[in-house]
Amino acid sequence: DNYYNKEDIEKDMTFIGLVGIADPxxxxxxxxxKKARDAGIRTIVVTGDHQLTAEAIAIETGIMKKKDAGKSLTGMDLEDISDEELNRVIKEVSVFARVSPEHKLRIVNSLKAAGEIVAMTGxxxxxxxxVKRSDVGISMGIRGSDVTREAxxxxxxxxxxxTIVSAIEEGRGIYNNIRKxxxxxxxxxxxxxxxIFSASIMKLPLPLLPVQILWINLITDGFPALALGMDKPESGLMKKKPRNPNETIYHGMGLYILVAAIIAFIASLGPFIWFYRHSTVEIARTVAFTIAVVFELFLSLNCKSPNKYAFSSIKVLTENKTLLYSILGGFLLQLIIIYxxxxxxxxxxxxxGLKEWGVIFLCSMGGLILYPAPFEKLENKIRKLFKRG
Structure with missing residues (x-):
């Protein structure tokens, strides 16, 4: 019994040293x-560890500023405040320590009530x-339990x-490429x-035949679109704030699509009518067909980046070499089917001949100057005006 007596055990001892164990x-x-913060993503520590340990890790990793030490909340603090109070303070608190599963669930619910998109790791x-309640539940693959992985x-x-931050960056890049x-x-x-509709109303021959439309859709559209889908993420992608989750994938494109369609339509119809009246329908149709192809190939250059004009620098123009090869390939294929x-x-x-090619390149120049950024800004301003109205 004396073996377990503290007074008997802790005597005749010599202090040799103190050992501290850190798990950095x-x-x-x-x-x-920091990268996540720049991207508008807030990181919060929610742990069962001691409050001082949680704050030390949060300060070391940049989640909490040193001057904010002591502003964390514990599980006992959460027990003493209502959900309404938690909703008020949760925007300022980045560390929660000594929390139970019920507290973690309350924190997730409070963040979601504030309109946040919540990713929870466990x-x-x-x-x-x-993890199950959050918008994106993330479990650990090495140390995670089977139950958490299932949830x-x-x-x-x-x-x-x-890796989570890298995945967010990759996801933003993929989303942008889909929009492109x-x-x-x-x-x-x-x-x-x-x-086609206008030619029918004007009782003109078809400017484009079905096989030509199929060629445009499969070859001329297909290769540049695939190249845009493989584009590397833009620089500064993680400097932008998260997009509004209620936005559609077409957000900000409507005006640009409308203007581009009208310009391309005029660029093809005008020469078709002129060559039809002054030459043959075969030449007129070939010219209209080729303008549609070249216009789209040129347009793909500006669809690459909505924020950078394709010809602003050589670097911007040549960033996506696959796109340049696809444009060159599409043009060569067009030459092959013509000659x-x-x-x-x-x-x-x-x-x-050269006269027709001169008209083709002149009318296709609209694809080179149609830059998405101004149209997107103008469309957003129009949307805001309508909302105010």
Whole structure:
């Protein structure tokens, strides 16, 4: 019994030293937290560890400023405040310590009530409810429990916070690329509808035949659109704030698509009518067909980046070499079907001369000057005016 007596045990001892054990955050976490903050993403520590430990880690990684030490909340603090009070303070508090699974769930619910999109990471069984409740539940692939992995939407294979930030950047890049080829395909195809419709009303021959429209859609549209889909993420992508989750993927494109379609329509219809009246329908149709192709190839250059004019610098112009190759390839294929005899029969084309090519390039220049940024800004201003009205 004396063995367990504190007074008997703690005597005749000599102090040799004190050992401290630290579990430091990974080296890349601090930079990842800053990168997330620049992107408008707020990182919050919610842990069962001691308050001082949680604050020390948060300060070291840049989640909490040193001057804010002591402004964290514990599970006991959460017990003493109502949901309404939590909703008020949660925008200022970045560290929650000594919390239970119920507290974690309250924190997630409070953030969602404030209109935030919440991603929650967790590894233990006690994290499963809050991981499930969040908009994006993320479990640990190495240390995570089976229950949490089942409750999550994503599994973090390397248990590294920096990987989440990298995934966000990749996701933003993919989303932007989808918008790029949607902008190109919609801008480049509505003019064909207008062209056929107008020619029918004016009792003119069809400016574009079905096989030519198919060629435009499969070859001329397809290759540049695929190249835009493989574009690298733009610089400064993680300097932008998160987009409004209520925005559609077409947000800000409407005016640009409308203007591009009208210009492309006029660029094809005008020369078609002129050559039809002063030459042959075969030449007129070949000219209109080629203008539609070249206009779209030129347009793809400006669809690459809505914020940078394609010809603002050589670097911007040559960033996506796959796009340049696809434009060159599309142009060469167009030459082949115009000047190869058996393909002329297949696509109803006619070998045209320098005069026709001069008209084609002149009328296709609209694709080079149609820059999305001004139209997007103007459309956003119009939307705001309508909302105020």
């Amino acid at each position: 955050p990974r080296i890349e976490v601090k930079d990842a937290v 590894d233990g069984v006690n994290d499963a409810p809050s 999550s939407d994503m599994i973090l294979a390397d248990d590294n916070y920096a 080829f949607i902008r190109l395909l919609l801008s480049a195809n509505f003019d064909e509808i207008l062209l 190869t005899p058996f393909l002329q029969t297949m696509f109803n084309t006619y070998p045209i």
